[in-house]
Amino acid sequence: MIQTAVVTGAGSGVGQATALKLASLGWRVALVGRRPDALLETVRLAGSNGALLTSIPCDIGDAAAVRRMAEQVLREFQHVEVLVNAAGTNAPNRALEVLSLEDYHGMMNANLHGAFYCAQSFLPDMRTRGSGTIVNVVSEAGKQASPKAGPGYVMSKFGMAGLTQAINAEERPRGIRATSIFPGDIDTPLLSKRPVVPDADARARMMKADDIADCVVFCIQLPPRVVVEEMLVRPR
Numbered sequence: 001m002i003q004t005a006v007v008t009g010a011g012s013g014v015g016q017a018t019a020l021k022l023a024s025l026g027w028r029v030a031l032v033g034r035r036p037d038a039l040l041e042t043v044r045l046a047g048s049n050g051a052l053l054t055s056i057p058c059d060i061g062d063a064a065a066v067r068r069m070a071e072q073v074l075r076e077f078q079h080v081e082v083l084v085n086a087a088g089t090n091a092p093n094r095a096l097e098v099l100s101l102e103d104y105h106g107m108m109n110a111n112l113h114g115a116f117y118c119a120q121s122f123l124p125d126m127r128t129r130g131s132g133t134i135v136n137v138v139s140e141a142g143k144q145a146s147p148k149a150g151p152g153y154v155m156s157k158f159g160m161a162g163l164t165q166a167i168n169a170e171e172r173p174r175g176i177r178a179t180s181i182f183p184g185d186i187d188t189p190l191l192s193k194r195p196v197v198p199d200a201d202a203r204a205r206m207m208k209a210d211d212i213a214d215c216v217v218f219c220i221q222l223p224p225r226v227v228v229e230e231m232l233v234r235p236r
Helices: 013-024 038-044 046-054 063-077 101-129 150-174 189-193 200-204 209-221
Strands: 004-008 028-033 054-059 082-085 132-137 174-181 230-233
Touching: 004 013, 004 101, 004 150, 013 028, 013 038, 013 082, 013 209, 028 038, 038 054, 038 101, 046 054, 054 063, 063 082, 082 101, 082 174, 082 209, 101 132, 101 150, 101 174, 101 189, 150 174, 174 209, 209 230
Parallel strands: 004 028, 004 082, 028 054, 082 132, 132 174, 174 230
Antiparallel strands: none
16 A cells, blocks of 8 residues: 655745655655645656645645645545644744734744644544554754744744644554654755845755655654654754
8 A cells, every 4th residue: 555644844845855755765745835836846856756746735824724635635545644744934033022923823823733733634544544653843942942943933843842742642542653853953945034044154064954854754664663752853
């Protein structure tokens, strides 16, 4: 039976890199993201593996939209073995004294609420089958607050880490496991939203999206009896 996964944030960064790696291993992958053109670019980059990718534009911060997305995925795939929550955002004006309510709610919707909505949508299928893996791509900001990340991002990522713990606490007896990956600096398009955008030298010292995608795939491919609950990954 062909293996199936849903990857959010699949139009760029870690989400895109993870989807491409899974497709290269023969997985059928639903690409989820807000921008249809970015998802189609992921399909193009997959080359001959593009036939394994299904593009489903969706704002994961919208609970009703996530339900519709999940219904479409399950109609087409019949089952979902893996969910990778890789979508995330931040804002240039992120410090407490300048963070707007609009930016704050945007972060919470994309980084935390979306991960929760997606987990809630695919857990019933995983429970029925008695197996499933959920990987939440968090951030080192989910371990320790810093001015670099800003409070909205930090709060959303601490919540995402808590979601992972809750899934393991409640769903482990049903054969479902969850992993939080806490990456340090990664050279992805999200860097463009920093108050001071890193230059080429700074980016060269960072990890690449492929590095974190390798971590995601490692956790997914472990035997079902094993769960990596947390993985902290930083540039050397």
